[in-house]
Amino acid sequence: MPELYRLAAEVTARLEQRFATDPIGLIRAKGMLATKTGFLVSLVSPHDQDDPDKVRLLRSAAAELDIAI
Amino acid sequence: MKLSVKARIVAAMITLVAVNTANAAISWNSFAAVASHNADASHALGLARDAERVSARLTQFVSDSRGVAFTLSRSHTPEDLSGSYGELQGSEAGVDAALRLLASGDAQQSARALSQWNELRTTTYAWLNREAESAGSSFRLTKDGGGRYRASVGTNIHETSHTASLSDEEFSRVVRNASEALTGNTLRVVGTQAEMAAAEAARREAAVRSGAVRSILMLAALGLVVAVVAATWLYRSIALPLSRARDFADTVASGHLEASFAHHRTDEIGVLTHAVEDMKNAVVRRMATMREMAGAVLVTAEDVRIEAVAAGAPAVVHGADVLLSLSSQMLED
Numbered sequence: 001m002p003e004l005y006r007l008a009a010e011v012t013a014r015l016e017q018r019f020a021t022d023p024i025g026l027i028r029a030k031g032m033l034a035t036k037t038g039f040l041v042s043l044v045s046p047h048d049q050d051d052p053d054k055v056r057l058l059r060s061a062a063a064e065l066d067i068a069i
Numbered sequence: 070m071k072l073s074v075k076a077r078i079v080a081a082m083i084t085l086v087a088v089n090t091a092n093a094a095i096s097w098n099s100f101a102a103v104a105s106h107n108a109d110a111s112h113a114l115g116l117a118r119d120a121e122r123v124s125a126r127l128t129q130f131v132s133d134s135r136g137v138a139f140t141l142s143r144s145h146t147p148e149d150l151s152g153s154y155g156e157l158q159g160s161e162a163g164v165d166a167a168l169r170l171l172a173s174g175d176a177q178q179s180a181r182a183l184s185q186w187n188e189l190r191t192t193t194y195a196w197l198n199r200e201a202e203s204a205g206s207s208f209r210l211t212k213d214g215g216g217r218y219r220a221s222v223g224t225n226i227h228e229t230s231h232t233a234s235l236s237d238e239e240f241s242r243v244v245r246n247a248s249e250a251l252t253g254n255t256l257r258v259v260g261t262q263a264e265m266a267a268a269e270a271a272r273r274e275a276a277v278r279s280g281a282v283r284s285i286l287m288l289a290a291l292g293l294v295v296a297v298v299a300a301t302w303l304y305r306s307i308a309l310p311l312s313r314a315r316d317f318a319d320t321v322a323s324g325h326l327e328a329s330f331a332h333h334r335t336d337e338i339g340v341l342t343h344a345v346e347d348m349k350n351a352v353v354r355r356m357a358t359m360r361e362m363a364g365a366v367l368v369t370a371e372d373v374r375i376e377a378v379a380a381g382a383p384a385v386v387h388g389a390d391v392l393l394s395l396s397s398q399m400l401e402d
Binding site (some may be wrong): 013024027032034041 | 356401
């Protein structure tokens with residue numbers, strides 16, 4: 001499984017867990033993640049090849065949202 | 070047993086056609102049997118009419134023979150030949166020819182005429198007895214060496230018989246009575262037999278009709294049961310799953326994207342429901358992407374607005390407010 005897809009799935013799961021009762025907050029958090037990384041995590045597919053830059057950006061954006069991965 | 074939708078429909082149609090074919094075959098055979106019995110009855114009535122005609126002919130020949138025999142009793146006297154000429158009532162052409170020869174007075178011709186006359190008499194008796202026997206009545210007419218007639222009369226109804234040695238007058242009376250009795254009895258027998266044949270034919274026809282109606286009703290009931298079973302089978306295997314798939318599509322269309330549709334079939338219905346489920350999942354993914362994009366726009370607009378307020382750019386602040394409003398409306402929708 002590609003690293004980028006694994007990280008995107010984990011971040012999404014952590015955010016959905018954090019904002020389980022606040023759907024608007026979940027969308028704002030994902031929107032913030034998108035503005036930080038430059039791509040939409042929901043569009044990351046298991047068939048995509050790994051991109052080290054995207055992995056680095058995703059890790060950095062997750063850290064800003066207090067998500068340790 | 071897993072069957073495709075086409076196979077289910079074809080199987081139901083074949084079953085219904087088979088039941089209807091069996092129904093038609095039994096109906097055809099039943100009505101053919103009725104027609105056969107009708108033909109039997111018509112044949113029996115035809116035989117009765119034939120027997121009636123034979124009886125009429127028999128009556129005529131008995132009358133003719135009586136006249137012939139009465140004349141024969143006197144034919145041995147030459148002077149009676151001319152007197153008996155007018156009394157002869159034979160219906161055969163041979164009788165007339167013999168009488169013309171007798172009237173000529175020629176001894177040789179008269180001898181030959183008498184020979185022919187005897188032959189004709191014998192033939193007439195034989196014919197009369199044969200007709201009586203074929204009509205079902207025992208009737209025998211003979212003449213002994215002393216010139217006296219012997220008649221034996223009986224019928225197949227009363228089983229009576231009568232034998233007598235008669236003079237000419239007695240013979241004429243007996244023959245007349247016998248012929249009348251024979252005719253009456255024959256007609257009675259013929260009529261009775263015709264009525265019995267007609268009654269039996271009517272009884273058989275009624276029985277066959279009743280059996281045919283019963284068979285047709287039973288097959289109709291069987292066809293109804295088969296039709297109900299086939300309709301139920303088609304409803305449960307085709308109409309009901311389609312209705313559930315339609316309800317699922319309506320549920321998804323009303324915004325309940327969390328709905329799911331369990332399906333375990335591999336036929337056309339299974340393919341259709343699987344496609345509906347895939348369509349719903351694609352819509353869910355697309356909605357998630359759009360919401361994520363709206364969230365990104367919202368966050369960016371907030372950051373831009375903060376920077377624009379700090380920089381004193383009211384036009385940019387207004388643009389950021391518009392984006393915030395639109396993205397918020399989209400997320401709340």
